[in-house]
Amino acid sequence: MAGAYDNGGSHCRLIIVFFLVLLLPLQISFVVCQQSAAKKLYVVYLGEKQHDDPERTTASHHDMLTAILGSEEEAHDSMIYSYRHGFSGFSAMLTESQAYDIAELPEVRSIKLSVVHPMHTTRSQEFIGLDYTKPNGLLHDANYGEGVIIGVIDSGIWPESSSFRDHGLGPVPSKWKGICQAGEKFSSNQCNRKIIGARWYVNHLTPKDFEGEYKSARCANGHGTHVASTAAGALVPNVSFHGLAAGYARGVAPYARIAVYKACWKALGCDDTAVLQAIDDAIHDGVDVLSLSIGLADFEFYGSLHAVQSGITVVFSAGNTGPAPRTVANASPWTISVASTTIDRTFPTVITFANSSSDIVGQSLFYETAGEDNWYEIYSTRYICCFNGTSININATLASGRIVFCYSPSLVSLVPPGTYLPSIARAAKKFGAKGIIYSTYSLDNLVIIQELCGSIPCVLVDFDAFHVLENALENTTPVLARFTPTRTWIGGEVLAPRISTFSSRGPSPLLPQFLKPDVAAPGSDILAAVQDSYKFKSGTSMACPHVSGVAALLKALHPEWSPAIIKSAIVTTASNDRNGFPILADGLPRKIADPFDFGGGFIDPNRAMDPGLAYDVDPKDYTSYFDCFSASNSSCESESRNLNLPSIAIPNLKASTTVLRTVTNVGQPDAVYKAIVQSPPGMQISVEPAILKFCQGKNKQSFKITFTLSHKVQGGYLFGSLAWYDGGVHHVRIPIAVRPVVSDNYADL
Numbered sequence: 053m054a055g056a057y058d059n060g061g062s063h064c065r066l067i068i069v070f071f072l073v074l075l076l077p078l079q080i081s082f083v084v085c086q087q088s089a090a091k092k093l094y095v096v097y098l099g100e101k102q103h104d105d106p107e108r109t110t111a112s113h114h115d116m117l118t119a120i121l122g123s124e125e126e127a128h129d130s131m132i133y134s135y136r137h138g139f140s141g142f143s144a145m146l147t148e149s150q151a152y153d154i155a156e157l158p159e160v161r162s163i164k165l166s167v168v169h170p171m172h173t174t175r176s177q178e179f180i181g182l183d184y185t186k187p188n189g190l191l192h193d194a195n196y197g198e199g200v201i202i203g204v205i206d207s208g209i210w211p212e213s214s215s216f217r218d219h220g221l222g223p224v225p226s227k228w229k230g231i232c233q234a235g236e237k238f239s240s241n242q243c244n245r246k247i248i249g250a251r252w253y254v255n256h257l258t259p260k261d262f263e264g265e266y267k268s269a270r271c272a273n274g275h276g277t278h279v280a281s282t283a284a285g286a287l288v289p290n291v292s293f294h295g296l297a298a299g300y301a302r303g304v305a306p307y308a309r310i311a312v313y314k315a316c317w318k319a320l321g322c323d324d325t326a327v328l329q330a331i332d333d334a335i336h337d338g339v340d341v342l343s344l345s346i347g348l349a350d351f352e353f354y355g356s357l358h359a360v361q362s363g364i365t366v367v368f369s370a371g372n373t374g375p376a377p378r379t380v381a382n383a384s385p386w387t388i389s390v391a392s393t394t395i396d397r398t399f400p401t402v403i404t405f406a407n408s409s410s411d412i413v414g415q416s417l418f419y420e421t422a423g424e425d426n427w428y429e430i431y432s433t434r435y436i437c438c439f440n441g442t443s444i445n446i447n448a449t450l451a452s453g454r455i456v457f458c459y460s461p462s463l464v465s466l467v468p469p470g471t472y473l474p475s476i477a478r479a480a481k482k483f484g485a486k487g488i489i490y491s492t493y494s495l496d497n498l499v500i501i502q503e504l505c506g507s508i509p510c511v512l513v514d515f516d517a518f519h520v521l522e523n524a525l526e527n528t529t530p531v532l533a534r535f536t537p538t539r540t541w542i543g544g545e546v547l548a549p550r551i552s553t554f555s556s557r558g559p560s561p562l563l564p565q566f567l568k569p570d571v572a573a574p575g576s577d578i579l580a581a582v583q584d585s586y587k588f589k590s591g592t593s594m595a596c597p598h599v600s601g602v603a604a605l606l607k608a609l610h611p612e613w614s615p616a617i618i619k620s621a622i623v624t625t626a627s628n629d630r631n632g633f634p635i636l637a638d639g640l641p642r643k644i645a646d647p648f649d650f651g652g653g654f655i656d657p658n659r660a661m662d663p664g665l666a667y668d669v670d671p672k673d674y675t676s677y678f679d680c681f682s683a684s685n686s687s688c689e690s691e692s693r694n695l696n697l698p699s700i701a702i703p704n705l706k707a708s709t710t711v712l713r714t715v716t717n718v719g720q721p722d723a724v725y726k727a728i729v730q731s732p733p734g735m736q737i738s739v740e741p742a743i744l745k746f747c748q749g750k751n752k753q754s755f756k757i758t759f760t761l762s763h764k765v766q767g768g769y770l771f772g773s774l775a776w777y778d779g780g781v782h783h784v785r786i787p788i789a790v791r792p793v794v795s796d797n798y799a800d801l
């Protein structure tokens with residue numbers, strides 16, 4: 053575990069020390085560079101405590117530090133914690149040379165830079181670059197979202213969850229005008245400085261809608277709790293799912309406040325009327341961000357326009373009906389619609405065959421260790437398949453006591469396995485199967501099958517693993533196999549992010565003139581709070597609160613930014629590649645992601661804090677568009693095309709068209725930007741002017757983008773981008789989707 057770093061040629065010395073963590077000797081080595089004056093947090097370990105009196109132990113820590121630092125006052129200021137009950141040691145802010153001096157003391161067993169343990173649980177936060185320990189970046193500069201209020205319109209909340217403790221938070225923001233509405237098992241004092249308000253909506257419900265529900269803001273199905281803790285959950289240590297994904301849990305904006313609007317009910321779902329009432333209340337109450345992990349592809353919550361006009365950033369999930377095109381939901385131009393991605397974490401499960409050296413590896417969330425030495429015979433359904441397209445086809449006798457191996461190669465491409473996997477799991481469990489091996493393309497969702505399998509392993513394998521297993525079955529009968537409990541695998545070797553298979557794709561079936569989704573964020577196998585524990589969930593529902601949290605951080609850092617600027621900052625700084633690999637979109641087949649998979653790309657919050665330029669929108673322009681649209685006026689073309697969005701979609705380019713945009717400089721006052729265009733094939737894009745100069749007093753510039761077909765081919769959508777580049781860190785890119793239409797009398801379907 054060497055943590056060496058370059059210190060610009062200053063004199064560095066390698067110190068190797070031994071540190072006892074939970075009685076496991078662990079070798080720590082690090083480089084101490086004498087010429088750096090910057091103070092960092094160090095942990096000094098002294099071994100067994102020397103006194104039974106903790107005050108005396110602490111006094112000895114102060115004495116030691118005073119001797120090194122030279123003054124009692126400086127020692128006092130540097131000391132962060134004194135460990136004095138179970139063992140002796142302290143943590144202090146020290147320069148590297150001071151740390152070196154301490155390391156030389158005979159009584160010091162070890163000294164090392166303080167490391168906050170990897171927060172694997174909500175690994176997604178580190179994966180989007182929001183590292184809790186980083187002394188700079190959006191999370192730090194935005195003070196973890198302190199003071200910003202995120203309204204969550206969902207299925208309520210579980211107030212006792214550790215994720216909603218208010219330790220360390222300041223008072224409830226003074227602008228807050230909401231209430232804490234009491235109800236069944238949720239008293240009005242269950243709000244705190246984290247959950248600052250709660251409302252619930254039952255006027256539209258009938259008695260049977262309350263089945264399995266709480267008549268209050270308390271969450272019955274776990275969804276709202278999961279979403280709220282992902283957006284703004286507090287830091288909670290020692291969280292895992294039966295040991296998987298162990299680490300810290302926290303939300304994207306851990307100091308942001310949560311206002312709960314329970315408009316979704318377990319049996320009924322989220323009724324439009326209740327959602328609108330919630331939006332209305334949220335506007336009154338003073339929320340800054342609204343997070344809505346709800347929606348249907350052919351429905352828009354137009355009421356959200358009022359929230360945006362009141363200065364609230366509204367974030368929606370894009371829907372879970374991918375990978376088919378034209379499935380994206382929540383396409384209103386004033387909202388942010390969020391697609392889902394995987395993260396750099398997988399859950400490999402090894403399947404070992406008796407008398408064979410070729411193991412295969414799949415993925416599952418199998419955590420049971422009892423019986424891991426047991427071998428079971430594989431019952432192969434290779435000639436009958438587990439599912440024949442209409443019903444489950446598993447022989448109860450043969451499944452009992454065996455591992456059911458399913459494959460339906462002719463079906464996987466026709467029927468999404470996600471739709472019948474739960475039935476296979478239910479049937480196999482009922483028949484007493486000892487496990488399931490199912491071969492499929494990436495589903496990016498281990499939760500669907502895990503929830504039903506529980507303690508038996510249900511492992512998804514790819515088609516390569518399938519071939520190994522098929523060969524084994526051909527060469528020997530019976531084949532015995534066993535499962536090794538799943539491990540958690542994290543890191544750069546995992547090809548991530550990829551757009552989740554289930555993530556809904558553009559263009560919007562209702563509003564193709566707006567490019568949707570807007571952006572992508574982690575949503576596959578996300579661990580977050582559910583009741584008193586933590587569970588995995590997958591969906592764009594999980595991706596949405598990541599962006600809500602980022603919007604809250606941006607609002608905390610830039611209180612003057614409008615919802616349109618916040619959206620623009622998130623979209624224009626999103627990335628299309630990682631470590632040189634283009635971001636892929638899972639589906640049939642896996643492919644390089646395009647704007648209909650992820651809009652501007654995968655969120656990059658630390659770049660969004662300083663986007664350089666922003667596409668702001670005067671809320672009146674939304675109204676003009678909306679008035680025209682609601683008058684069923686089919687010629688709202690210019691209203692939508694010139695709406696100043698950070699994206700351009702042209703669903704019917706005939707020969708040539710011109711689009712207007714305006715950018716606002718939100719970076720340093722003097723700046724010169726140059727247009728960088730990536731034209732879709734077969735067309736030319738010209739930008740006029742191609743250079744934008746900003747100075748004090750001139751922070752807005754307008755430009756024209758002209759699209760001209762150069763090679764007339766009637767096909768589908770083609771993609772490109774326009775970026776404004778200042779030669780430095782600002783590369784303000786918007787995605788472009790254009791569908792050429794050569795003739796009205798031709799179709800290629």
Ligand SMILES: *[C@@H]1O[C@H](CO)[C@@H](O)[C@H](O)[C@H]1NC(C)=O
Pocket residue numbers: 290
């Ligand atoms: C972490 O959780 C485990 C299992 O729940 C428990 O045994 C252990 O004591 C906990 N550790 C800490 C530091 O809380």
Ligand SMILES: *[C@@H]1O[C@H](CO)[C@@H](O)[C@H](O)[C@H]1NC(C)=O
Pocket residue numbers: 406407532
């Ligand atoms: C493995 O092979 C040996 C020898 O061929 C055989 O006796 C034994 O039963 C096999 N074990 C299993 C589990 O198939």
Ligand SMILES: *[C@@H]1O[C@H](CO)[C@@H](O)[C@H](O)[C@H]1NC(C)=O
Pocket residue numbers: 440441442443445
């Ligand atoms: C699937 O199996 C069921 C029950 O065995 C049968 O009724 C149905 O016709 C089968 N469907 C197909 C497409 O084979």
Ligand SMILES: *[C@@H]1O[C@H](CO)[C@@H](O)[C@H](O)[C@H]1NC(C)=O
Pocket residue numbers: 447448449450
């Ligand atoms: C299930 O398998 C057993 C054993 O091979 C066989 O006797 C039985 O007929 C099968 N049942 C069905 C419904 O096919």
Ligand SMILES: *[C@@H]1O[C@H](CO)[C@@H](O)[C@H](O)[C@H]1NC(C)=O
Pocket residue numbers: 680683685686687688689690691
């Ligand atoms: C329809 O929209 C056009 C502009 O796009 C406007 O001139 C016209 O008055 C609108 N018609 C109605 C009925 O609203």
